[in-house]
Each structure stands twice: as structure tokens, then as C-alpha cells.
Amino acid sequence: MSPTRARDATTSTPELLELILAHLPMRDLLVTAPLVCKTWQALALTPALQRVLFFEPVPLSSSAPMQNPLLAELFPPFFTAVAQDTHWARLPGSARSIKSMPWSKSPAAFKRAEASWRRMLVAQPPPLTMIVAEKCYGQSGAAERRTALTDISPLRMGSLYDIALPFADADTDSFFCVLWRDGDVETDSEGDITLAVTYTESTRQRRGLRLDERFYSDAFRDHANLEIAWGEMDHTSLWLNAN
Amino acid sequence: MVLLVTSDNEQFQTEKDIVERSVLIKNMLEDVGESDQPIPLPNVSSSVLKKVTQPSTGPTEIDVRGRYLSTASTTVESPSRPPILEQSQDETRKRTTDISEWDQKFITVDQEMLFEIILAANYLDIKSLLCRRWLQDGSQHDQGARPPEEIRKLFNIVNDFTPEEEAQIKKENEWAEDR
Incomplete structure (x- = not known):
């Protein structure tokens, strides 16, 4: 031939x-x-x-999910591993880290509604449930609340980004991290993925760094107002030491 | 030993366990049973067969179909590494080393031979065909996407998009381009 x-x-x-x-x-x-x-x-x-391409989910498997490598490269605050004893103010997600993401200097390609990263699954197999856990450090101690989001299944980057962004874009010092299931399903029956958020109840207002509209996708959907129905306050230490 | 006869009428004495990587030949051997009869391979030339059956340098266990194409698979492999199925962890690690060495040699194979190997492996039904990184032979584009013009040239493909259609596709994925 x-x-x-x-x-x-x-x-x-x-x-x-x-x-x-x-x-x-x-x-x-x-x-x-x-x-x-x-x-x-x-x-x-x-x-x-x-x-x-992480657009369609692979069948569930017993091994640990694999993070979407392209998203991990371009959205580092969402994919950085966090040690259990990380101080809350050193969590990878913040307005500052969002502003220094690799694409932040030319956000036009990211911002447009049809940009395909929004449709991409964050991992394979994809998380099907997500816990949002919020911890507030105030003068009277720390308060926690959490909720399980079930309408995000399977979790795509557009949802994760839209849900996390408002937490980082606040008047107070606020941080977030994404806690990934490490493959051992038994040890974490709560959710496939946890978005952990911390902030301070500050007496001084407007301490936080705000994010301007360049960082909000044209397809931004405000999950906070629409869908996050908080459960009861929970004072047990759930996911991070309050050191 | 099994005797294979290629399209250019060359005869090859080959170890049974090597030729049985080919599902086609394996099935043939099972049908025929123990026999000294040569097996004709009318779609494979001797130069290609040498590449495909080389025991020391040939790939062995790589499943070109990859895990995402095989619904039965449960292993998770990074897409930057070739997916390897049906092996123990230790073996996988060993193979990965073998593969990268083979990968190097594979890349040095010229482009036409590459296409012939792919076709032959498809005909022989050899799961171990490797085409990973084969478009990166120049390794000039390791960091990012190769321009579509180069791919069209390599595959002899005519661009059938209008500029408007092209722009629309680009819009969706521009975020992932190199910056």
C-alpha cells in the first residue's frame, strides 16, 4: 500500500x-x-x-475521580488540595486568588456565555452532590451552617464557579476551598465534593477585596439567592480546624 | 513458533505469544489448531509487520481505545499517560517506562509508516497500537494546541468551514487557547 x-x-x-x-x-x-x-x-x-473532553460523564467507578486537568490549570483556586490543618485565612480561594488566575488579564474569552469551560465537568466521574459549608468567625465565636445542593448533578464548572464566586466577592475577609473526595467513598458519605467557605464578621466594614464584573460570566447564575436553602446551624467542627 | 506470510510474500517465524497480541491471528490459530501451515496476512507488508511484532521495542499492553472508550474499564489514568488496562499496579508502572521508551522510537518513525502501522494494527486487531502523541512528532507544540492548518496539511484535509463558522467554533473554546 x-x-x-x-x-x-x-x-x-x-x-x-x-x-x-x-x-x-x-x-x-x-x-x-x-x-x-x-x-x-x-x-x-x-x-x-x-x-x-469532560463534557459527558464517565460511568461511576470505585477509584478516585480525576480532576479536569485543563480546568485545574486555568482555575487553580478551585483545584488546589487543602490540608486538614490549613488556617482558614490561607485557603486557596479568595478574591485575590481569583484575580490572579491565569486568564484574568484577558477575561473576554472566559466571560462569554458560550465559553465551553462552563459546560465542562470538574472531574471524571463527576461529583453528583455538593455540600456548601460556611463558617463565620465573629466576636462571639464561630458559627457554621451547611447545605447540600442536589440540583447541580453532574457538577459542571459553570455551576461551581457561579456558586463560589459570590462568597469570595464580599465586604469581609472571605476565603473558600473545594474539598475533593479522595476516592474512599465510605469515609465521606455527605457529598462528592464540599465547597468550604470562611469569613469574618468584621466591625470594620468593606475590608474585603471586591471582584468586578469582568470575573462574572455573561451566563452567571446567582445560586445563592435562588437555591441555597441553609440547614440548621451546626457547631461541630466539620471540615477545618478553627486555629 | 508461528509462520506468518506478508503481502510481499516474506515469511516470518514469530513467537506465539507475540503474534497472539493480534486478536485476528489469535482467533485464526484457535480455529486452525496446532498446525505448521503459514498464516497469510494479505493486508500487511513485511516492513510494517516488523514494526508491529518487534518484541523488544513494540508496545504490548496499551489499549488504544482508552478508558473513556471502553465502558467496561474501571481504572482511572491521567489522559497525559497512555491508558493501560488489565494489569497490576506494579506491571503498570513497569510498562509505563517501557512505553515512554517505545514512544520515543515511535515518534522517529516517519509519518507514512505511522499511518501504515495504524492500519495494520487495526486490521490485525492489536489493542496495543499506540497513537498517543503521534501528532506531536515535531514536539514543537508540547505546550499548546497545534494550529488546524498543520493538521490539515498532515492529513491532506481541505478546510470546509466558512470564516463565520470558524469564528463561531473558536468563540466557544478560545479560553483554552495558549495565552
């Missing part, structure tokens, strides 16, 4: 092309493959490749 015929036979066999595309670096598959031609654009939409 001549070289050219080998190439043409390869590229005209969708099954083979799909295999090849599945092994491209994720960025190439996402950004470049759909731009090559209409056939490749259609191929990138096959269920198999949509799973590779």
Missing part, C-alpha cells in the same frame, strides 16, 4: 480517527480538532470523545 493510500485509508475510517483523536492532548482535542474540518468537528462530538 502506498504511503498516501495508507494516510487516506486512515483518515477516511471514522473509528481510527476517533482513536487517534482520543490520544491527542486535551487542549488539541478541544481547540484544534473541531476547527480542522466538518468531519472532525462531528467526530469530536461522539460520546467517547465527549467523555475524554
